[in-house]
Amino acid sequence: MKRYFTRKVLIYLLTFFIAVTIDWMIPRFMPGDPVLNMLAKAGSVHAEAQEVMYGYLTTAFGLDLPIWQQYFNFWKALFHGDLGVSVLQFPRPVADVIKSAIPYDLLLLIPSIVLSWIAGNKFGAFAARSKKLDNTILPVGYILTATPYMWLGILLGWVFAIILKIFPISGAFSYALKPAFTWTFIKSVLQHWFLPFASLFIVQFGGWAIGMRNMIIYELEADYAHYLEALGAPKRLIRKYAYNNALLPQLSGLALKLGVIVAGAMSTEIVFSYPGIGYLILMAIQNSDYFLLQGCFLFIIIGVLLANFIIDIVFILVDPRTRLGMQGGS
Amino acid sequence: MSLTVENLTVYYQTLKGVVQALEDATFSLDDGEIMGLAGESGCGKTTLGTSLIQLSGRMRYIKGKLALDGQELPIWDNTAMNDFRYKKVSLIPQYAMSAMNPTRKIGMLTRELIEAKKVDFNQVLPELKRRLELVELPEKVLNMYPIELSGGMKQRMVMVLSTLLNPSLLIADEITSALDVSTQKAVMEMLGEFRDRKYVKSMMIITHDISVLYQIADSIMVMYAGQLSEKAAAETIIREPRHPYTKMLIAALPKIGVRYSEQVLSGIPGKPPLLLDPPAGCRFRERCPAAFGKCLQAPPFKEVQKDHFVACWKEFERHA
Amino acid sequence: MGAEKKTNEILYFALRNGKLKIGLVIVFIFVAIAIFGPLFSKYPLNEFVAGGPNPPSADYFMGTTAYGQDVFAQFVYGLRSTFIVGIVGGGIATMLGMLIGFLGGYKGGWLDEFLNGITNIILVIPTFALLLIMVAYLKLRGVVLESIFIGLTCWPWAARAIRAQTFSLVSREFVDLAKLSGMGTLKIIFGEIAPNMMSYLFMTFILQFGGAILNAATLDFIGLGPTQGASLGLMMNWATIGSALLLGYWWWFVPPGLAITAIVGALYIMNVGLDEVFNPKLREM
Numbered sequence: 001m002k003r004y005f006t007r008k009v010l011i012y013l014l015t016f017f018i019a020v021t022i023d024w025m026i027p028r029f030m031p032g033d034p035v036l037n038m039l040a041k042a043g044s045v046h047a048e049a050q051e052v053m054y055g056y057l058t059t060a061f062g063l064d065l066p067i068w069q070q071y072f073n074f075w076k077a078l079f080h081g082d083l084g085v086s087v088l089q090f091p092r093p094v095a096d097v098i099k100s101a102i103p104y105d106l107l108l109l110i111p112s113i114v115l116s117w118i119a120g121n122k123f124g125a126f127a128a129r130s131k132k133l134d135n136t137i138l139p140v141g142y143i144l145t146a147t148p149y150m151w152l153g154i155l156l157g158w159v160f161a162i163i164l165k166i167f168p169i170s171g172a173f174s175y176a177l178k179p180a181f182t183w184t185f186i187k188s189v190l191q192h193w194f195l196p197f198a199s200l201f202i203v204q205f206g207g208w209a210i211g212m213r214n215m216i217i218y219e220l221e222a223d224y225a226h227y228l229e230a231l232g233a234p235k236r237l238i239r240k241y242a243y244n245n246a247l248l249p250q251l252s253g254l255a256l257k258l259g260v261i262v263a264g265a266m267s268t269e270i271v272f273s274y275p276g277i278g279y280l281i282l283m284a285i286q287n288s289d290y291f292l293l294q295g296c297f298l299f300i301i302i303g304v305l306l307a308n309f310i311i312d313i314v315f316i317l318v319d320p321r322t323r324l325g326m327q328g329g330s
Numbered sequence: 331m332s333l334t335v336e337n338l339t340v341y342y343q344t345l346k347g348v349v350q351a352l353e354d355a356t357f358s359l360d361d362g363e364i365m366g367l368a369g370e371s372g373c374g375k376t377t378l379g380t381s382l383i384q385l386s387g388r389m390r391y392i393k394g395k396l397a398l399d400g401q402e403l404p405i406w407d408n409t410a411m412n413d414f415r416y417k418k419v420s421l422i423p424q425y426a427m428s429a430m431n432p433t434r435k436i437g438m439l440t441r442e443l444i445e446a447k448k449v450d451f452n453q454v455l456p457e458l459k460r461r462l463e464l465v466e467l468p469e470k471v472l473n474m475y476p477i478e479l480s481g482g483m484k485q486r487m488v489m490v491l492s493t494l495l496n497p498s499l500l501i502a503d504e505i506t507s508a509l510d511v512s513t514q515k516a517v518m519e520m521l522g523e524f525r526d527r528k529y530v531k532s533m534m535i536i537t538h539d540i541s542v543l544y545q546i547a548d549s550i551m552v553m554y555a556g557q558l559s560e561k562a563a564a565e566t567i568i569r570e571p572r573h574p575y576t577k578m579l580i581a582a583l584p585k586i587g588v589r590y591s592e593q594v595l596s597g598i599p600g601k602p603p604l605l606l607d608p609p610a611g612c613r614f615r616e617r618c619p620a621a622f623g624k625c626l627q628a629p630p631f632k633e634v635q636k637d638h639f640v641a642c643w644k645e646f647e648r649h650a
Numbered sequence: 651m652g653a654e655k656k657t658n659e660i661l662y663f664a665l666r667n668g669k670l671k672i673g674l675v676i677v678f679i680f681v682a683i684a685i686f687g688p689l690f691s692k693y694p695l696n697e698f699v700a701g702g703p704n705p706p707s708a709d710y711f712m713g714t715t716a717y718g719q720d721v722f723a724q725f726v727y728g729l730r731s732t733f734i735v736g737i738v739g740g741g742i743a744t745m746l747g748m749l750i751g752f753l754g755g756y757k758g759g760w761l762d763e764f765l766n767g768i769t770n771i772i773l774v775i776p777t778f779a780l781l782l783i784m785v786a787y788l789k790l791r792g793v794v795l796e797s798i799f800i801g802l803t804c805w806p807w808a809a810r811a812i813r814a815q816t817f818s819l820v821s822r823e824f825v826d827l828a829k830l831s832g833m834g835t836l837k838i839i840f841g842e843i844a845p846n847m848m849s850y851l852f853m854t855f856i857l858q859f860g861g862a863i864l865n866a867a868t869l870d871f872i873g874l875g876p877t878q879g880a881s882l883g884l885m886m887n888w889a890t891i892g893s894a895l896l897l898g899y900w901w902w903f904v905p906p907g908l909a910i911t912a913i914v915g916a917l918y919i920m921n922v923g924l925d926e927v928f929n930p931k932l933r934e935m
Contacts, residue, residue: 014771015771019775026787027787138922145918146912147915148868148871150868150907151886151903151906151911163898259775259779260778262776262779266778266872271890278872281872282873285786293783293786296782300778300779301776304776304779308774
């Protein structure tokens with residue numbers, strides 16, 4: 001277990017290190033001097049921005065310093081939480097802008113991931129029970145995973161917000177309201193949350209259902225299942241074992257799919273103008289707010305690494321093979 | 331008689347057609363008898379063994395009558411068989427190393443299996459502990475996961491688990507092929523011990539390794555291409571085989587006690603016929619030096635001497 | 651049992667497999683539209699040919715955008731981009747995966763440790779974030795360049811899967827034989843190992859193909875798509891920005907997403923079919 005853990009943490013630290021290095025490198029080594037471009041553009045949006053930007057550039061970027069010094073300064077600024085200043089919401093610091101978007105991302109991501117994982121697994125296990133059920137559910141599941149997140153969002157928005165007018169189409173709460181701990185406000189938040197949540201849930205659900213169905217069929221062919229069958233153990237017991245064992249690869253599947261899910265959430269936020277990181281990214285791209293973009297990149301990396309770490313801990317709790325350190329793998 | 335089998339015929343359904351894997355098997359097993367079932371791979375010995383406990387998805391029961399302890403054994407009825415499985419007929423599978431669910435503690439999976447069979451686990455527990463001691467496993471294995479055990483320990487654990495409800499018939503399918511020679515011997519001795527202590531009434535040990543059988547089997551039955559060739563006391567099969575195939579098989583053994591492998595077997599000229607469309611009559615005919623006209627008909631499995639059964643027309647003539 | 655007999659057998663099962671057939675037919679229909687569609691396009695791509703939005707009609711098969719561009723033209727050229735991304739992006743990712751998987755799996759030792767370490771690291775970094783930061787700084791973006799970037803970031807899981815497969819093949823007799831006969835590493839890999847996992851590599855490519863299409867759609871949708879031409883993701887991006895949803899211009903935003911879903915879904919179902927064809931265990935009785 002210790003070995004497994006150290007290895008994982010080491011990989012995450014290394015990944016973080018590489019990600020930050022990429023984040024530092026790209027604006028410097030891309031052709032056409034994007035940094036100066038950005039500076040010029042910032043000036044056209046906010047005249048006073050240029051000066052502040054320039055200040056950050058000389059301290060954090062320090063373009064006139066030797067490369068290693070620049071790199072070192074970048075890390076130093078990072079540890080002080082200094083990610084630069086947003087052009088878009090000048091003069092707010094990038095870290096601050098991102099911080100206010102995070103709750104919305106968590107609000108979408110956590111429930112959609114957890115609920116779709118649970119529901120998809122149950123449903124997939126159910127589908128694996130009969131050939132007939134399997135033959136209808138399998139294609140539907142594959143079509144769902146093939147659906148681009150934003151397109152499902154667009155469809156749901158069109159049907160439920162525009163045609164049926166049941167749900168609102170944009171924002172995180174009604175523009176008429178101010179955040180407060182009142183029933184009206186919470187209701188508004190839930191209403192605005194539902195459609196983006198639903199489109200995230202549905203696409204992920206398809207993937208988990210298929211994954212579980214495939215894993216269960218595999219597990220039911222495992223030796224322990226055949227042994228129990230030969231000893232006349234009830235189907236219920238065999239299915240229970242198969243289900244429990246299939247949950248483990250599904251959990252590592254979750255870790256692998258996190259990146260795709262996050263990307264899906266980003267594009268869903270854009271469809272519904274939901275003010276999370278995804279929406280920020282769109283705004284940043286449209287306004288050439290590169291500091292904000294780089295900040296979003298770092299935030300996504302850190303978020304995914306943390307989520308991976310949480311999944312690793314859960315894995316240790318539920319899988320004796322990992323816990324006993326017999327299988328170091330993935 | 332613990333087990334009697336009459337004209338048991340089991341085929342396999344495959345995409346290419348029907349594989350006639352077991353044809354008209356008639357034999358019986360005495361109380362307390364340990365019978366070895368030998369033959370080349372693909373001769374139908376595993377089909378015979380597993381059909382007695384569970385027909386797999388592609389196996390088709392064609393005909394035959396079976397009785398265990400005087401009670402009909404309904405192998406064609408998967409649901410009715412559930413009452414017999416484990417309690418009356420049990421199995422130590424080929425894959426004993428991976429037969430236990432890897433994510434359950436051994437004690438827990440034993441409890442769940444026992445309780446699924448509507449038996450009170452707490453009543454079985456003291457006996458379970460006694461038997462663990464017999465096979466030299468510490469009691470704490472019940473608190474361990476299968477991966478924490480070595481291969482030999484897993485093998486012994488599965489032996490205890492499979493026989494915990496004192497079945498009348500135990501089928502052990504190629505259980506020693508994954509073990510080294512000294513462990514093989516120990517496992518075989520334990521099986522003998524299980525019989526002596528009446529944990530199991532009778533036993534069928536399936537293997538292609540006659541030397542392993544020679545250690546503990548009371549009798550040996552030889553199969554060829556889906557048909558029974560010969561059954562007799564182990565000593566008789568080794569010293570005075572009657573069936574031409576058994577003779578060649580024994581002759582191909584360099585010395586008693588030395589393992590023969592499939593390569594050695596291929597030293598017998600010719601190849602077994604394909605069971606997809608086997609020739610009528612004795613299936614050994616084409617490789618048999620003594621074959622003659624009558625062999626175009628399948629010989630019955632007849633007792634030519636007390637407890638010595640052979641399926642060969644030449645032998646019948648000799649004893650006529 | 652000759653090789654020919656085996657090929658025949660696979661062909662026999664392939665022709666009988668409904669999933670494979672349905673998937674292939676759908677993919678081919680879209681390939682045909684991508685190839686021949688532009689010939690039937692009455693209007694040049696992205697030109698403002700109509701005064702404003704028009705629903706589908708005889709003049710405009712699939713209607714026009716809010717700005718009066720022909721949707722049909724965007725759709726057929728967008729399909730071309732989609733297939734280019736799939737082939738180039740999926741192809742590069744599969745090749746990189748093969749290179750790294752084969753080398754690691756065959757050579758073992760420190761090289762494997764090293765390659766596996768890199769694979770694990772890139773596997774954890776969300777591909778999308780990596781693409782985002784790399785693509786955002788490009789001033790001019792084309793479909794091919796986008797595909798190359800996608801290919802460069804999507805190989806890790808292919809590498810991992812191929813490495814595992816290679817491991818299981820390396821210990822086989824025929825590889826030992828090749829080693830004993832003094833064959834070089836590359837010759838063994840491409841002459842002995844690769845042919846023995848052809849079906850697996852092909853299925854990996856199909857999955858990468860679908861994955862690249864979805865990745866490109868996401869990138870295009872958030873505004874990092876090609877700066878010229880058209881793509882299905884860009885169409886959805888334009889539709890969203892042009893308030894097509896609020897105004898109910900369904901002909902603008904339904905077709906691109908539908909096409910992506912149909913193509914990628916068909917690819918996945920095809921893969922299930924292929925799996926059944928190549929793995930006798932999965933064949934239905």
